[in-house]
Amino acid sequence: MTRPPRESGRTDPFSDIPPEVGARMRSLAPVLVEEALAGIHHRLGEALVAPDAKAGARRLLDIGVKGFMERLGTGRGPDEALLARFRAFGAHEAGHGRGLERLHAGMRVIAAAVWRVLSDDDTLSRDLLGPLGEAVLLFEEELGEAAAQGHARVSAAGADASRHRRTRFLEALLAGVGRDPAAVAALARGAHWRTPERAAVVLLHPGPAGEGAARPDALPPSLPPDALVDLERPEPCALVPDPEGPGRLRALERSLRGSCAVLGPSVPLERVPESLERARELAELVRSGAVPGEGLVRWDDHLLALLLSRDPALLSAMARSRLAPLAELRPHQRERMAQTLLAWLEAGSNANEAAERLHIHPQTVRYRMRRLEELFGARLRDPGERFELELVLRARRLPGTVEGP
Numbered sequence: 001m002t003r004p005p006r007e008s009g010r011t012d013p014f015s016d017i018p019p020e021v022g023a024r025m026r027s028l029a030p031v032l033v034e035e036a037l038a039g040i041h042h043r044l045g046e047a048l049v050a051p052d053a054k055a056g057a058r059r060l061l062d063i064g065v066k067g068f069m070e071r072l073g074t075g076r077g078p079d080e081a082l083l084a085r086f087r088a089f090g091a092h093e094a095g096h097g098r099g100l101e102r103l104h105a106g107m108r109v110i111a112a113a114v115w116r117v118l119s120d121d122d123t124l125s126r127d128l129l130g131p132l133g134e135a136v137l138l139f140e141e142e143l144g145e146a147a148a149q150g151h152a153r154v155s156a157a158g159a160d161a162s163r164h165r166r167t168r169f170l171e172a173l174l175a176g177v178g179r180d181p182a183a184v185a186a187l188a189r190g191a192h193w194r195t196p197e198r199a200a201v202v203l204l205h206p207g208p209a210g211e212g213a214a215r216p217d218a219l220p221p222s223l224p225p226d227a228l229v230d231l232e233r234p235e236p237c238a239l240v241p242d243p244e245g246p247g248r249l250r251a252l253e254r255s256l257r258g259s260c261a262v263l264g265p266s267v268p269l270e271r272v273p274e275s276l277e278r279a280r281e282l283a284e285l286v287r288s289g290a291v292p293g294e295g296l297v298r299w300d301d302h303l304l305a306l307l308l309s310r311d312p313a314l315l316s317a318m319a320r321s322r323l324a325p326l327a328e329l330r331p332h333q334r335e336r337m338a339q340t341l342l343a344w345l346e347a348g349s350n351a352n353e354a355a356e357r358l359h360i361h362p363q364t365v366r367y368r369m370r371r372l373e374e375l376f377g378a379r380l381r382d383p384g385e386r387f388e389l390e391l392v393l394r395a396r397r398l399p400g401t402v403e404g405p
Contacts, residue, residue: 012075012077012138013130013131013132013134013135013138014071014072014075014076014131014135014138015075016128016131017072017075017128017131017132017135018128019072019073019074019075020073021072021073021128021132022069022070022071022072022073022074023069023073025069025072025114025117026066026069028117029062029065029066029069030062031113032065032110032113032114032117033058033061033062033065033110035109035110035113036061036065036106036107036109036110036113037057037058037061037106038109039105039106039108039109056089057102057106060085060086060089060103061106061110063082063085064082064086064107064110064143065110067079067082067139068114068135068136068139071135071139072135078142082143083142083143083146084146086103086143086144086146086147086150087146087147087149087150088150089103089147089150090103090146090147090148090149090150090151090152090154091150091151091153091154092150093147093151094150094151094152094153094154094155095154099151100144100147100148100151103144103147104144107140107143107144108140110140111136111137111140114136115132115133115136165187165190165191165192166191166193166228166229167228167229167230167232167233168187168191169187169188169190169191169193169228170228170229170230170237170238170239171230171233172187173199173228173239173269173272174201174237174239174272174273174276175273176270176272176273178268178269178270178271178272179270184269191228193226193228194226194241195241195269196241196242196269197242197268198241198242198243198244198266198267198268198269199239199240199241199242199243199266199267199269199272199275200239200240200243200263200264200265200266200267200275201237201238201239201240201263201264201272201275201276201279202223202227202237202238202239202240202252202256202261202262202263202264202279202296203235203236203237203261203262203264203276203279203280203283204221204231204235204236204237204259204260204261205235205260205261205262205283205286205287206260206287207260207286207287207293208286208287208288208289208293221255221256221259221261222255223238223240223252223255223256224240224248224251224252224255226241227239227240227241235280237276237279239272240252240263243263243266244266249298252296253295253296256295256296257295258295259295259296260286260293260294260295261295261296261297262279262282262283262286262296262297262298262299263279263296263297263298263299264276264277264278264279264282264299265278265299265300278299278306279299281306281309282297282299282302282306285302285305285306285309285398288398290305290309290397290398291305304394305398308391308394308395308398309398315392315395318388318391318392319392319395319396322385322388322389322392323338323389323392323393325375325376326338326375328375336368337368337371337372337375338393338396339358340354340358340365340368340369340372341369341372341389341393342390342393342394343357343358343365344365344369344372345386345389345390345393346390351365351366351369376389
């Protein structure tokens with residue numbers, strides 16, 4: 001018994017195979033299933049073939065082999081009920097945190113066994129080997145695709161749920177839930193997050209004012225997998241565990257290369273809101289241009305700038321008092337003298353080093369310092385006065401911090 005020729009345009013190889021081929025091979029189904037199970041064990045090892053999964057794998061492979069024989073016998077298209085079984089299997093594997101390695105290994109073994117049996121059968125016409133090979137590959141592809149669909153559906157749902165739990169946990173820590181150890185433990189279990197002793201907030205921001213936000217086509221940063229991340233909140237941020245651990249900071253800097261981000265201080269979990277607040281303060285200094293803002297900017301590296309920016313009104317009053325002698329100079333002279341005095345103080349009263357800092361001749365520094373000594377007198381020789389002068393002069397370099405001479 002043979003089937004009629006394929007209609008023009010049809011590509012299903014099953015239509016070219018006589019139905020008696022499927023009937024002849026049905027008796028081989030149990031042998032093929034056992035070969036497939038042995039192949040899974042050989043390829044993946046006993047650890048990946050759990051005893052409780054062997055029975056299910058045998059049933060699924062038996063259904064697949066018999067479905068292939070049935071299709072050889074009927075020539076019909078894909079069996080939707082069979083595809084649904086494989087979609088369910090894929091979903092089951094994803095739900096248990098497994099991939100589809102077992103299925104693919106078994107299908108490859110069965111495909112090879114079927115092809116070997118067909119090739120060794122002298123009663124089959126050699127003209128059928130081509131369509132039979134195509135049929136084996138097509139059937140394997142259909143079942144594999146069905147299993148992948150089920151696996152992807154559950155994996156995506158699981159990933160979304162996990163991401164939601166982690167972002168909810170992040171928000172709770174930013175709000176201060178870290179002060180409640182029981183709540184932290186419960187939320188950490190739900191988010192599958194190992195609670196560290198310390199963590200730090202990474203705050204992403206558009207960058208210095210006037211430079212605009214990040215390019216719309218820029219890729220999001222690839223933050224460490226153990227970080228709690230939410231890039232959709234109004235202040236995109238992440239909580240990075242153990243930022244001071246070996247190699248952690250260097251890895252974080254690499255992942256944020258090309259982004260504008262600040263790293264708050266490392267704190268215990270109960271003080272996470274403090275790390276966020278400190279990161280906000282540093283981000284504002286970067287935005288104003290007071291602190292360079294390329295790549296990852298660390299809070300620990302800019303403590304003086306942060307300290308000087310805490311009370312602009314107090315610093316302005318201090319600057320007006322301590323720098324009052326400069327008020328009698330013209331504006332451009334006042335600025336030049338202030339820069340010279342700061343360089344001289346930072347250089348420990350060394351005119352040559354101060355000249356290098358200012359890129360001018362040392363004799364020019366000495367000339368200006370004689371004028372400054374006339375203005376400030378003995379104050380330039382008093383350690384306390386010198387400290388306060390250097391403090392307010394440094395503060396003048398921070399935009400928007402000091403008003404005054």
